[in-house]
Amino acid sequence: MNLLKKAYVYTENYRNNLIISYFAVIFSTIFYLLISQVIRISIDILSHNIEAKNGIITSFLRQIINRENFLESLLISSVLIVTLTIIRGVFTFLRSIHSNVAAEGIAKSLRDKLYGHISKLNYEYHIKASTGDTIQRCTSDINTVRRFLALQSTELFNSIFMFILVVILMFNMNVKMTFIGIVLMPIIVIYSYYFSKKVHFLFTEVDESEANLSTALEENISGVRVVRAFGMQAYEIEKFDLKNKDLKEKIFKLINYIGNYWSISSLIALTQNAVVLIFGAFMVVDGKLTLGTLVAFTLLVNQMLFPIRQVGRILGDMSKAKVSIGRIEEILDEEAENYDEGITDHEFKGYIEFKNVNFSYDKRPILKNISFTIKPNEKIAILGTTGSGKSTLMYLLTRLYSNYTGTITLDGIDIKKFNKHYIRKNIGLILQEPFLFAKTIQENISVARPDADFKEIELAADISSVHSGILEFDKGYETLVGEKGVSLSGGQKQRISIARKVLTDAKVIIFDDSLSAVDIETDMNIRNNLKNFKKDATTILISHRISTLKEADKILVLENGEITAMGDHNDLLKISSLYKKINDIQKNQSA
Numbered sequence: 001m002n003l004l005k006k007a008y009v010y011t012e013n014y015r016n017n018l019i020i021s022y023f024a025v026i027f028s029t030i031f032y033l034l035i036s037q038v039i040r041i042s043i044d045i046l047s048h049n050i051e052a053k054n055g056i057i058t059s060f061l062r063q064i065i066n067r068e069n070f071l072e073s074l075l076i077s078s079v080l081i082v083t084l085t086i087i088r089g090v091f092t093f094l095r096s097i098h099s100n101v102a103a104e105g106i107a108k109s110l111r112d113k114l115y116g117h118i119s120k121l122n123y124e125y126h127i128k129a130s131t132g133d134t135i136q137r138c139t140s141d142i143n144t145v146r147r148f149l150a151l152q153s154t155e156l157f158n159s160i161f162m163f164i165l166v167v168i169l170m171f172n173m174n175v176k177m178t179f180i181g182i183v184l185m186p187i188i189v190i191y192s193y194y195f196s197k198k199v200h201f202l203f204t205e206v207d208e209s210e211a212n213l214s215t216a217l218e219e220n221i222s223g224v225r226v227v228r229a230f231g232m233q234a235y236e237i238e239k240f241d242l243k244n245k246d247l248k249e250k251i252f253k254l255i256n257y258i259g260n261y262w263s264i265s266s267l268i269a270l271t272q273n274a275v276v277l278i279f280g281a282f283m284v285v286d287g288k289l290t291l292g293t294l295v296a297f298t299l300l301v302n303q304m305l306f307p308i309r310q311v312g313r314i315l316g317d318m319s320k321a322k323v324s325i326g327r328i329e330e331i332l333d334e335e336a337e338n339y340d341e342g343i344t345d346h347e348f349k350g351y352i353e354f355k356n357v358n359f360s361y362d363k364r365p366i367l368k369n370i371s372f373t374i375k376p377n378e379k380i381a382i383l384g385t386t387g388s389g390k391s392t393l394m395y396l397l398t399r400l401y402s403n404y405t406g407t408i409t410l411d412g413i414d415i416k417k418f419n420k421h422y423i424r425k426n427i428g429l430i431l432q433e434p435f436l437f438a439k440t441i442q443e444n445i446s447v448a449r450p451d452a453d454f455k456e457i458e459l460a461a462d463i464s465s466v467h468s469g470i471l472e473f474d475k476g477y478e479t480l481v482g483e484k485g486v487s488l489s490g491g492q493k494q495r496i497s498i499a500r501k502v503l504t505d506a507k508v509i510i511f512d513d514s515l516s517a518v519d520i521e522t523d524m525n526i527r528n529n530l531k532n533f534k535k536d537a538t539t540i541l542i543s544h545r546i547s548t549l550k551e552a553d554k555i556l557v558l559e560n561g562e563i564t565a566m567g568d569h570n571d572l573l574k575i576s577s578l579y580k581k582i583n584d585i586q587k588n589q590s591a
């Protein structure tokens, strides 16, 4: 019930389709019962002229068929049966169309809802969640809910409704035969229920094995260079072969089990049929049952058996649907970032201040008592040991994390009061490992401003020192970048991502070690180009290169989450031992 209540919410917009398919189930069942009765009464009238129990159908048939005009009557009842079967077929068709329209519609709106929500979830969620798991929730979990809501629920309704009506009708025809007709049904339901549980487990095993195989394949393809460099091909092939074998064995096990189930349950179903026929035949011989009633019983029992065999499976699948709905709701219950509130109309001047900022990841202190200011148009640089918290500092500034203590202000206003889009539009963060989409270079540059014209894109690429490199490709800006930009060098990828930011009108540009993969000369060119192009932009440079750092107006030295020194190049040579050490090492390397 809880499941149905939860699931009901997702049927919005498709409830009419579901109602039509439920009604179609009702009418298709009623017509089937009608057909069985027409067959029963026709056989009884035409074979022995037996006075069947009076009723609407009997009175109607009595008027149009009789034993005296045998052939004509046979034809009439056949036409009647075919007509009723066609009408039933129309209802079955309606049921199928409407339940499938509802199924696909519900799945689509659920996918839209889930994806829309995921795209608004905070950075912290994305860092912690596994990509594979999230994709599974958006695909196979939605598929399970789709099948349950629109297909299995109508199937379940059909099975229950059919069972109740058939039993009532059979009771009406013959009480003793009714018990005989359903004697093996409980065995079939229990068996199919246990089957579905076991099969669920086997399906999960196959899914896991398939996921292992895909992961191995994905790792091998994307890590092809490492595999070759270490001569690991033979080892990787063997590893893949083992996983492939495991998948084959699990699929065999599953097929075997399903095959056994259908054979055994068919045997039980056939036994049930045989029981009806044998007992029924004796009763017909004893004159306790008419031939027509026996035929009707055989038809009804047969008709009931297939849906009953499905009930166990549907019940098993319901538990799967419950888990899937839970997994989907886990995401939907995550609080989304609010992009609607906050200041958006501020004329940003570029004054930034960190005041006593402290931040922890899972209670582990990362930034400790950070205080510094950046004036508009100033160029500041950050040097720090690995893991000292440089990137984290920039994540706080762009509001990827908000759970810090202390204050961060823009032009004297707390950044928490600004709209998040506004902050990220004005403060452009360029990451060390940029992500490129499986699109053309031109599209990759214009993601930040899809309305930019080609001249602007070219200029942005030129400023980022990547224009001439792009033109060397046969298709130039139309070159398709692979899923992870594999056809581009690390430096090219970094420069394309810089071009993206150049295209925006961000007032602050942060280079988070995003020039690390380009040589010193290109690094300098890009910075000079930017200086001329974005004259009034504030720049924050995270770098390990003294040649880059020394041009900054102010350099922060970060060690273990603390600012240990602050000043320009000459100041730091005197006051920071870390800065001096790095300077000496790099000086010796270039000497």
Ligand SMILES: Nc1ncnc2c1ncn2[C@@H]1O[C@H](COP(=O)(O)OP(=O)(O)OP(=O)(O)O)[C@@H](O)[C@H]1O
Pocket: 127, 361, 362, 366, 384, 385, 386, 387, 388, 389, 390, 391, 392, 393
């Ligand atoms: N999502 C996270 N959850 C937990 N700890 C994290 C998370 N992200 C980073 N850290 C930890 O926080 C510390 C600071 O990370 P950060 O990336 O800010 O350092 P960094 O100075 O930029 O390092 P690098 O120079 O290597 O890029 C590191 O010890 C890192 O392991």
